Amino acid sequence: MTTEVRRPTRAEMADYYRALPYANGLPMWEPAPAAWHGGPEPWPPPRVPAPAEQLEQWADTDLADDGFHPVAAIVDGKVVGGSAMLSFDITVPGHRQLPMGGVTATGVIATYRRRGLLRKLMQAMFDEALDRGEPLATLSASEGSIYGRFGYSPATMRARWEIRRGEAQLRPAADDRGSLELADAAAARVAWPAVHAAVRAERIGELTPRPDRWDGLTDTASGTDGPLRYLIHRDQQGAVDGIAHYRLPWSPTAERAGTLVVEAFEATNPTAYRALWSLLLDFDLTQLVVAHSRPRDEPLRWLLANPRALRVTRQSDNLWARILDVPRALEGRAYETPGELTFTIEDDPMCPANVGTWHLVADESGADVERTDGQADLALDIQALSTLFLGGGSAHDFAYAGRIRPVTDDAVGKLARMFRTDPEPHNSFAF
Numbered sequence: 215m216t217t218e219v220r221r222p223t224r225a226e227m228a229d230y231y232r233a234l235p236y237a238n239g240l241p242m243w244e245p246a247p248a249a250w251h252g253g254p255e256p257w258p259p260p261r262v263p264a265p266a267e268q269l270e271q272w273a274d275t276d277l278a279d280d281g282f283h284p285v286a287a288i289v290d291g292k293v294v295g296g297s298a299m300l301s302f303d304i305t306v307p308g309h310r311q312l313p314m315g316g317v318t319a320t321g322v323i324a325t326y327r328r329r330g331l332l333r334k335l336m337q338a339m340f341d342e343a344l345d346r347g348e349p350l351a352t353l354s355a356s357e358g359s360i361y362g363r364f365g366y367s368p369a370t371m372r373a374r375w376e377i378r379r380g381e382a383q384l385r386p387a388a389d390d391r392g393s394l395e396l397a398d399a400a401a402a403r404v405a406w407p408a409v410h411a412a413v414r415a416e417r418i419g420e421l422t423p424r425p426d427r428w429d430g431l432t433d434t435a436s437g438t439d440g441p442l443r444y445l446i447h448r449d450q451q452g453a454v455d456g457i458a459h460y461r462l463p464w465s466p467t468a469e470r471a472g473t474l475v476v477e478a479f480e481a482t483n484p485t486a487y488r489a490l491w492s493l494l495l496d497f498d499l500t501q502l503v504v505a506h507s508r509p510r511d512e513p514l515r516w517l518l519a520n521p522r523a524l525r526v527t528r529q530s531d532n533l534w535a536r537i538l539d540v541p542r543a544l545e546g547r548a549y550e551t552p553g554e555l556t557f558t559i560e561d562d563p564m565c566p567a568n569v570g571t572w573h574l575v576a577d578e579s580g581a582d583v584e585r586t587d588g589q590a591d592l593a594l595d596i597q598a599l600s601t602l603f604l605g606g607g608s609a610h611d612f613a614y615a616g617r618i619r620p621v622t623d624d625a626v627g628k629l630a631r632m633f634r635t636d637p638e639p640h641n642s643f644a645f
């Protein structure tokens with residue numbers, strides 16, 4: 215039996231897609247409690263396999279994209295697994311842009327699983343990312359038990375929350391001199407990229423969008439969910455500074471009838487943020503607003519006269535991060551609290567250059583990271599460092615879990631103060 219792991223040829227692309235759950239109509243995610251799905255139905259609509267013409271069209275589009283890096287597992291000449299990295303920039307502390315490889319659709323067909331093919335695919339993608347100069351890998355995990363072994367760890371979180379319309383009074387604020395506008399998909403496709411570009415410059419964890427990120431927005435209804443609807447906010451000068459898209463799905467039960475589901479929401483400033491939520495929370499003939507994939511530290515809570523009215527119904531990990539190159543990643547961000555720290559990474563078989571003791575000297579302008587033979591302040595695993603890297607997570611919690619082992623006094627406190635960011639990192643879309 216021969217096993218190859220390499221970039222698929224154009225002729226192999228249809229079989230490459232067929233190895234991936236999303237092209238096969240197979241589940242792509244662990245069974246999500248109904249609470250994750252925004253709408254009143256327990257599940258999104260069923261999936262179906264993509265037709266052959268669709269696979270060919272994807273192949274043409276994907277292979278024309280310099281930022282798409284597919285890798286296939288080929289056993290005895292047959293494509294049985296695949297994955298791909300997408301080159302993005304991610305906003306890191308200090309509001310800098312760091313190149314990263316985002317792992318997207320991944321699958322090994324059922325009869326070839328548990329024989330190490332994903333590990334080989336992942337290793338190949340790590341090596342290629344390092345060659346491209348991407349010191350960080352990220353992904354969204356279909357199951358929480360798979361990716362820790364490859365060095366990934368949750369780095370951003372997301373929350374789903376609900377607010378009953380009757381409880382949604384906002385605290386008083388100055389009049390908004392801007393304006394709100396109901397928009398169609400064509401307008402939304404223009405507005406989103408501009409708003410997102412401004413938002414991601416400020417929000418740690420946000421990503422550069424792929425070119426097709428907004429192309430698929432339509433005005434067409436989807437099943438009982440109804441069409442996506444778009445709401446735009448403009449500032450006093452008429453420039454778009456916020457946008458939401460939402461649905462008003464039909465519900466089979468009286469309890470969930472009148473639900474407004476906010477599928478996406480971005481605003482570049484507090485005025486636009488408040489104005490958009492004001493309308494969405496007081497939409498005639500609705501009784502409940504549901505938003506999902508929102509930051510845990512949603513400012514809306516502090517706009518409400520009754521902060522408890524915003525009820526988080528689920529929270530979960532969102533983006534998982536994996537530092538591939540410790541010095542380049544840590545030198546790629548800034549540190550609000552200046553400091554020096556010496557730390558040891560004891561074990562990293564997939565990225566062995568990370569192993570060793572590192573001396574970090576950091577401040578608001580950046581950092582220097584060098585190998586040292588000196589005494590470490592602490593030892594930690596690559597997963598813990600990958601979570602803390604974007605400024606989320608708690609160094610104290612990792613220490614409590616035995617994942618950070620302090621050697622010197624206050625080492626964990628120093629690590630926490632140097633790495634943490636406020637607000638916590640968040641990414642508004644997956645890939």
Ligand SMILES: CC(=O)SCCNC(=O)CCNC(=O)[C@H](O)C(C)(C)COP(=O)(O)OP(=O)(O)OC[C@H]1O[C@@H](n2cnc3c(N)ncnc32)[C@H](O)[C@@H]1OP(=O)(O)O
Nearest residue numbers: 318319320321322327328329330331332333353355356359
């Ligand atoms: C980023 C994303 O795209 S998330 C989507 C991932 N895709 C899916 O979930 C689709 C359905 N699942 C699959 O296609 C496959 O099971 C994959 C891709 C998840 C794993 O592929 P495999 O080739 O079986 O993985 P591989 O044999 O390399 O396993 C590597 C290790 O992970 C473990 N592992 C793999 N899948 C799972 C799983 N679902 N649950 C728990 N452990 C797992 C293996 O036991 C193995 O452990 P070891 O290192 O201790 O030996």
